[in-house]
Amino acid sequence: MMIKWNWRPQIATVVVVVVVVASVIEEGVMAVDVEDIEVATSSQECQHSGRTLICDAKDRTKTIHLRTSPGPEVEKVFLYNARKVEVWSSVCVDLEVKQVEHVVTVEDEENSGKSTNNCDNMGMWSYKSSLYSLPPAVNHLYAEHSTLWNVSLEALGGDLTLISCHVKLLQINQTVEQHTLRFHSSVIDSNVRLHLGNQASLYIYNTTIQELHPRALVASGSAFVHLSGGTGMKTPHDIVVLQPGALVNISEYEGDVRFVVQETEEDYRLSTPSIH
Ligand SMILES: *[C@@H]1O[C@H](CO)[C@@H](O)[C@H](O)[C@H]1NC(C)=O
Numbered sequence: 001m002m003i004k005w006n007w008r009p010q011i012a013t014v015v016v017v018v019v020v021v022a023s024v025i026e027e028g029v030m031a032v033d034v035e036d037i038e039v040a041t042s043s044q045e046c047q048h049s050g051r052t053l054i055c056d057a058k059d060r061t062k063t064i065h066l067r068t069s070p071g072p073e074v075e076k077v078f079l080y081n082a083r084k085v086e087v088w089s090s091v092c093v094d095l096e097v098k099q100v101e102h103v104v105t106v107e108d109e110e111n112s113g114k115s116t117n118n119c120d121n122m123g124m125w126s127y128k129s130s131l132y133s134l135p136p137a138v139n140h141l142y143a144e145h146s147t148l149w150n151v152s153l154e155a156l157g158g159d160l161t162l163i164s165c166h167v168k169l170l171q172i173n174q175t176v177e178q179h180t181l182r183f184h185s186s187v188i189d190s191n192v193r194l195h196l197g198n199q200a201s202l203y204i205y206n207t208t209i210q211e212l213h214p215r216a217l218v219a220s221g222s223a224f225v226h227l228s229g230g231t232g233m234k235t236p237h238d239i240v241v242l243q244p245g246a247l248v249n250i251s252e253y254e255g256d257v258r259f260v261v262q263e264t265e266e267d268y269r270l271s272t273p274s275i276h
């Protein structure tokens, strides 16, 4: 439909036509599409301003689809108040979700592997949301009052912060260097792997790690681990492996933790858990 808006006398007629079309769509089989929001700078539900794109689903009944990166002019996408957000796996743009019940990644068959190959940096921010999987290009993360089912990253390319979160599984495959991890008032069900190397810092405050896999938490090089507040690592055999150079501060820690000091691969010396 072509609409020439500057032709004033016809505006009233045009509005009537649009309303009729919309009500026909709502009653027909297209109803589902009317509820969904496609993330794009041209989308009516999204506001493009400067380098940001904000799409607000408002009533938490709609699904928002983020199928492709919105373009070089957009550096960060904000998605609010949706029932569900679907992010295609090839997407590479900073992403913030707020009040979203389900955030899922959809495998992009056509562009399989594109994200991790062509994306240097993707940050994710989550508030009061539930994330079932992370888009594969995500390499740094900030989450508050959120549930994260699987924080599984190949490498960390920035900081990782969890505040009042529930994480089911945490795994960072490559040794973390330089970046800072903060776990505040959170519960991590299973820590599969978190190895800290040069200049990496880990701050754990009032956080419980329910299950620590063998050798899951290793600090080496000039890594720094700071434990404070209560709670801790739950089961008695759970240990933190310390290698030469690592520094640990437990001066304000009230929970239990067991450290293993490892000089070489063969030499283990157990330190006692008498902290209280
Ligand atoms: C977690 O995510 C990683 C990477 O996407 C995947 O390889 C792994 O199978 C997932 N694990 C679970 C338990 O879903």
Ligand SMILES: *[C@@H]1O[C@H](CO)[C@@H](O)[C@H](O)[C@H]1NC(C)=O
Pocket: 152, 153, 154, 171, 173
């Ligand atoms: C990390 O390593 C595990 C085990 O080798 C693998 O199953 C998983 O897919 C890897 N995760 C990522 C995000 O590369």
Ligand SMILES: *[C@@H]1O[C@H](CO)[C@@H](O)[C@H](O)[C@H]1NC(C)=O
Pocket: 185, 186, 187, 206, 207
């Ligand atoms: C400690 O964390 C729990 C959640 O695991 C939270 O309910 C509680 O308020 C926190 N306490 C402090 C002192 O931060």
Ligand SMILES: *[C@@H]1O[C@H](CO)[C@@H](O)[C@H](O)[C@H]1NC(C)=O
Pocket: 228, 249, 250, 251, 252
């Ligand atoms: C250890 O942490 C406490 C606060 O929890 C701080 O006051 C102290 O300076 C830290 N010590 C070192 C050596 O970093």
